[in-house]
Amino acid sequence: MPINKIVDSFDEAVADIEDGATIMIGGFGIVAGAPSLLLEALGRKGSKDLTMVSNVTGFGKDVWSQLGFKFAEDPDILVRNGQIKKAIATAPVSTIYQNNFERLLRAGKVELETVSQGTLAERIRMAKAGIGGMYVSVGVGTVVEEGKETKIIDGKKYILELPLKADFALIKAHKGDRWGNLVYRRTSRTFNAVMAGAATVTIAEVEEIVELGELDADAIHTPGIYVDRVVVRPQVIEAEEIEYSAEVKESYQKYMDRKGN
Amino acid sequence: MPINKIVDSFDEAVADIEDGATIMIGGFGIVAGAPSLLLEALGRKGSKDLTMVSNVTGFGKDVWSQLGFKFAEDPDILVRNGQIKKAIATAPVSTIYQNNFERLLRAGKVELETVSQGTLAERIRMAKAGIGGMYVSVGVGTVVEEGKETKIIDGKKYILELPLKADFALIKAHKGDRWGNLVYRRTSRTFNAVMAGAATVTIAEVEEIVELGELDADAIHTPGIYVDRVVVRPQVIEAEEIEYSAEVKESYQKYMDRKGN
Amino acid sequence: MQEKATLDRQTIALRVAKEFQDGDVVNLGIGLPGLACNFVPAGREVLFHAEIGVLGFGEMTAPGEGDFELVNAGGQTVHEQPGMSCFDHAEAFVMIRGGHVDISVMGAFQVSEKGDLANYMVPAREIGVIGGAMDLASGTKKLIIAMNHTTKDGQPRILKQLAYPVTALNCVNLIVTDIAVIEVTDRGLVLKEVAPGWTPEEVQGLTEPKLIIDPDCHDIELM
Amino acid sequence: MQEKATLDRQTIALRVAKEFQDGDVVNLGIGLPGLACNFVPAGREVLFHAEIGVLGFGEMTAPGEGDFELVNAGGQTVHEQPGMSCFDHAEAFVMIRGGHVDISVMGAFQVSEKGDLANYMVPAREIGVIGGAMDLASGTKKLIIAMNHTTKDGQPRILKQLAYPVTALNCVNLIVTDIAVIEVTDRGLVLKEVAPGWTPEEVQGLTEPKLIIDPDCHDIELM
Numbered sequence: 001m002p003i004n005k006i007v008d009s010f011d012e013a014v015a016d017i018e019d020g021a022t023i024m025i026g027g028f029g030i031v032a033g034a035p036s037l038l039l040e041a042l043g044r045k046g047s048k049d050l051t052m053v054s055n056v057t058g059f060g061k062d063v064w065s066q067l068g069f070k071f072a073e074d075p076d077i078l079v080r081n082g083q084i085k086k087a088i089a090t091a092p093v094s095t096i097y098q099n100n101f102e103r104l105l106r107a108g109k110v111e112l113e114t115v116s117q118g119t120l121a122e123r124i125r126m127a128k129a130g131i132g133g134m135y136v137s138v139g140v141g142t143v144v145e146e147g148k149e150t151k152i153i154d155g156k157k158y159i160l161e162l163p164l165k166a167d168f169a170l171i172k173a174h175k176g177d178r179w180g181n182l183v184y185r186r187t188s189r190t191f192n193a194v195m196a197g198a199a200t201v202t203i204a205e206v207e208e209i210v211e212l213g214e215l216d217a218d219a220i221h222t223p224g225i226y227v228d229r230v231v232v233r234p235q236v237i238e239a240e241e242i243e244y245s246a247e248v249k250e251s252y253q254k255y256m257d258r259k260g261n
Numbered sequence: 262m263p264i265n266k267i268v269d270s271f272d273e274a275v276a277d278i279e280d281g282a283t284i285m286i287g288g289f290g291i292v293a294g295a296p297s298l299l300l301e302a303l304g305r306k307g308s309k310d311l312t313m314v315s316n317v318t319g320f321g322k323d324v325w326s327q328l329g330f331k332f333a334e335d336p337d338i339l340v341r342n343g344q345i346k347k348a349i350a351t352a353p354v355s356t357i358y359q360n361n362f363e364r365l366l367r368a369g370k371v372e373l374e375t376v377s378q379g380t381l382a383e384r385i386r387m388a389k390a391g392i393g394g395m396y397v398s399v400g401v402g403t404v405v406e407e408g409k410e411t412k413i414i415d416g417k418k419y420i421l422e423l424p425l426k427a428d429f430a431l432i433k434a435h436k437g438d439r440w441g442n443l444v445y446r447r448t449s450r451t452f453n454a455v456m457a458g459a460a461t462v463t464i465a466e467v468e469e470i471v472e473l474g475e476l477d478a479d480a481i482h483t484p485g486i487y488v489d490r491v492v493v494r495p496q497v498i499e500a501e502e503i504e505y506s507a508e509v510k511e512s513y514q515k516y517m518d519r520k521g522n
Numbered sequence: 523m524q525e526k527a528t529l530d531r532q533t534i535a536l537r538v539a540k541e542f543q544d545g546d547v548v549n550l551g552i553g554l555p556g557l558a559c560n561f562v563p564a565g566r567e568v569l570f571h572a573e574i575g576v577l578g579f580g581e582m583t584a585p586g587e588g589d590f591e592l593v594n595a596g597g598q599t600v601h602e603q604p605g606m607s608c609f610d611h612a613e614a615f616v617m618i619r620g621g622h623v624d625i626s627v628m629g630a631f632q633v634s635e636k637g638d639l640a641n642y643m644v645p646a647r648e649i650g651v652i653g654g655a656m657d658l659a660s661g662t663k664k665l666i667i668a669m670n671h672t673t674k675d676g677q678p679r680i681l682k683q684l685a686y687p688v689t690a691l692n693c694v695n696l697i698v699t700d701i702a703v704i705e706v707t708d709r710g711l712v713l714k715e716v717a718p719g720w721t722p723e724e725v726q727g728l729t730e731p732k733l734i735i736d737p738d739c740h741d742i743e744l745m
Numbered sequence: 746m747q748e749k750a751t752l753d754r755q756t757i758a759l760r761v762a763k764e765f766q767d768g769d770v771v772n773l774g775i776g777l778p779g780l781a782c783n784f785v786p787a788g789r790e791v792l793f794h795a796e797i798g799v800l801g802f803g804e805m806t807a808p809g810e811g812d813f814e815l816v817n818a819g820g821q822t823v824h825e826q827p828g829m830s831c832f833d834h835a836e837a838f839v840m841i842r843g844g845h846v847d848i849s850v851m852g853a854f855q856v857s858e859k860g861d862l863a864n865y866m867v868p869a870r871e872i873g874v875i876g877g878a879m880d881l882a883s884g885t886k887k888l889i890i891a892m893n894h895t896t897k898d899g900q901p902r903i904l905k906q907l908a909y910p911v912t913a914l915n916c917v918n919l920i921v922t923d924i925a926v927i928e929v930t931d932r933g934l935v936l937k938e939v940a941p942g943w944t945p946e947e948v949q950g951l952t953e954p955k956l957i958i959d960p961d962c963h964d965i966e967l968m
Binding site: 092117142187 | 795816820834838872877879880884910912
């Protein structure tokens with residue numbers, strides 16, 4: 001029987017994400033690389049006590065929609081829904097305004113482990129690659145070193161970093177096929193390609209499904225071996241009208257000012 | 262001034278490989294993925310006491326030419342020229358016939374470190390990635406474990422493996438541009454892409470040089486940051502006539518029989 | 523002793539291929555195991571993986587045809603098929619070491635009753651060819667060994683303990699030989715199938731450890 | 746105190762960009778450093794790197810234009826240019842940690858006279874944003890800090906010892922501020938340039954550690 005990893009709906013794709021699961025969320029920070037519709041579906045499902053591994057904890061749909069994004073959910077949806085128990089991230093808060101994660105963190109309602117970005121990427125890759133641990137010098141002499149084993153190799157001090165595995169990885173790609181082969185566009189590859197295969201179940205949200213064989217063998221970024229489910233974004237999405245709060249408007253203005261262009 | 266990593270000749274490309282250097286040689290085993298003309302140039306230059314990091318130690322031009330290859334040098338050229346002091350390889354000898362490396366090894370003229378293949382790839386990547394060491398369980402309970410540190414992580418035993426860096430990496434790619442961006446074809450990517458950037462100087466032999474911008478940003482396999490020199494194969498090469506020894510003919514027949522197709 | 527008919531290389535490969543289920547990712551070793559890509563049961567979709575950096579290739583090409591930049595682990599040219607992907611050597615072993623490969627098929631010199639494997643060096647030779655065997659043996663979910671049941675001079679290769687250097691411990695799941703199919707279980711080695719014309723007792727006679735004869739033990743079926 | 750004219754953000758970025766030589770791979774941090782991609786000296790070919798996974802992009806796009814799948818570390822859209830390559834996040838940090846990036850430009854809260862850097866957390870805030878700063882600070886060959894010379898209330902940011910949590914030790918090579926250009930050397934901090942209208946003594950007055958005034962110290966040159 002032909003292999004078919006394509007599932008029909010976003011709700012079906014996340015149906016088995018239970019309370020207490022550890023989930024990786026692809027993307028970097030900008031919503032263009034985030035699995036927005038998978039996050040929206042997981043929001044609807046309402047699974048609680050999740051541990052979330054992602055670069056950022058999210059800015060929120062209202063911020064993004066001001067910037068003109070239609071598919072505008074980022075990890076913030078799980079935070080503001082109260083679905084997160086713990087976040088493992090490199091940039092958990094914003095330097096411009098107080099995001100929902102910071103609010104919950106200050107209220108003692110979520111836990112946080114902050115990781116350096118390159119180490120986060122490599123810890124995820126270790127899980128995918130079956131590596132038991134690795135030594136990096138990044139973070140020596142900083143807070144990152146605290147509580148970790150260190151070792152001198154060739155006269156240089158290193159920190160032992162351990163693999164980071166998840167139950168589910170939610171990622172976003174440009175195109176996918178029924179074997180789960182994926183390609184990404186430009187800077188949306190980022191953590192999406194790293195996380196593919198680092199979880200027991202990897203679920204990819206794609207913009208387009210193509211026939212098997214349409215993706216050139218040399219140009220496939222994520223071979224299907226790492227992908228369990230593929231779900232496609234609808235061509236047309238009803239755009240909700242959003243009421244912007246004064247705070248969001250102010251944050252947006254600060255963001256635009258800071259961009260400097 | 263425009264960046265230009267293209268050098269005019271193979272001899273120029275290898276001109277600074279001095280005696281005692283550690284060199285990585287790309288490819289897997291089959292000569293199609295090997296940097297044949299760089300190896301030929303290094304053979305002409307005659308640098309001695311080289312430490313060679315490669316998957317195999319080579320079969321030799323005569324074996325390959327029987328199979329119809331025109332650019333038929335593999336690491337064997339350095340072995341039979343007596344340029345190698347030590348080899349680090351996963352398949353140092355042939356199971357079918359005695360290659361030149363085995364002859365020299367049995368005569369006590371070369372040293373050997375045998376490494377498991379996935380560990381070899383990852384040790385090379387560590388050098389490129391600035392990682393100080395990593396724990397793998399591959400080889401536990403075998404000869405590979407001897408003399409190495411071990412560690413129990415999460416109840417499982419691992420071996421500490423260290424990075425493997427070189428002075429030069431000689432690799433083969435399909436196309437390259439003046440920034441050193443490379444693409445490979447099919448199964449020739451192999452160790453070539455892994456070694457790019459793991460040496461102080463990476464030299465790529467390509468079949469074709471293309472204009473900057475011809476390679477799509479999403480399809481480049483090796484970004485130019487890892488590549489120092491690019492040299493192109495001539496379109497036409499004078500094919501030497503080769504006299505095959507009885508031994509080579511016999512090896513070839515054994516090889517063909519074993520292939521089973 | 524071995525005057526009876528035994529399975530030839532192609533037939534052993536055919537029997538091995540019967541193990542492949544829809545969607546399995548299967549790595550095939552050099553030599554006999556490599557032949558199994560030609561015998562995928564009709565209607566099944568199996569993804570062949572080679573450590574050189576390719577997933578999802580098809581059957582071998584005819585001799586003299588094919589592209590030498592599309593080869594399996596043994597350097598033999600294979601057909602491209604839709605869905606195939608290529609990658610570098612580190613990624614190929616991320617797949618292997620990371621447990622993403624379902625089945626690995628390789629040859630062996632010896633297998634112990636605990637499923638220990640020796641296939642990288644004959645002691646007399648002193649120089650080993652480790653290749654990717656250690657990674658594959660310790661990383662894949664199911665390891666199938668395809669080999670002749672005995673050495674050329676009739677000595678058992680399935681032993682109580684390995685006499686040759688270890689490739690990996692406790693890794694073999696199934697042994698397919700020219701006269702039998704044997705499963706490695708926690709209870710010991712279970713004889714599941716014998717070559718046509720062979721009895722379980724005759725197979726036991728060429729095997730060092732005690733075999734558990736499966737109540738359902740039957741002739742090797744190829745279709 | 747700071748009633749004299751100081752360099753604005755664009756001008757600081759312009760001065761930073763003068764450091765970029767032909768063929769340099771340069772990573773630009775979020776905010777002010779990101780602007781430097783717009784000021785590459787004419788005729789130079791510089792490769793900009795962003796940890797999101799891109800090398801060799803061009804200037805920023807006009808506001809409201811551009812492709813949100815081609816952005817810098819700050820999420821700002823940039824122009825594609827010939828030779829650009831994209832990759833994943835692990836690869837982006839192989840480049841950084843592995844020492845393949847020549848220059849990194851980032852902001853800071855504080856820099857010590859030994860070149861220690863604090864830029865991930867204001868202690869009062871208690872929650873840090875480490876991002877890629879630690880990797881970049883410890884992995885790149887030359888680290889340039891672009892920042893205002895003092896805090897909003899006129900306190901020095903260039904200190905004998907860091908008061909804020911450390912990002913990385915001994916990593917800063919050059920500090921470009923709104924009033925000065927200072928090199929971190931084994932001998933100490935060397936004042937190389939001052940903003941037009943400023944004297945070395947005035948810069949020293951806003952700097953905690955003792956500055957070595959370069960004999961050739963001159964006004965900041967932008968062209």
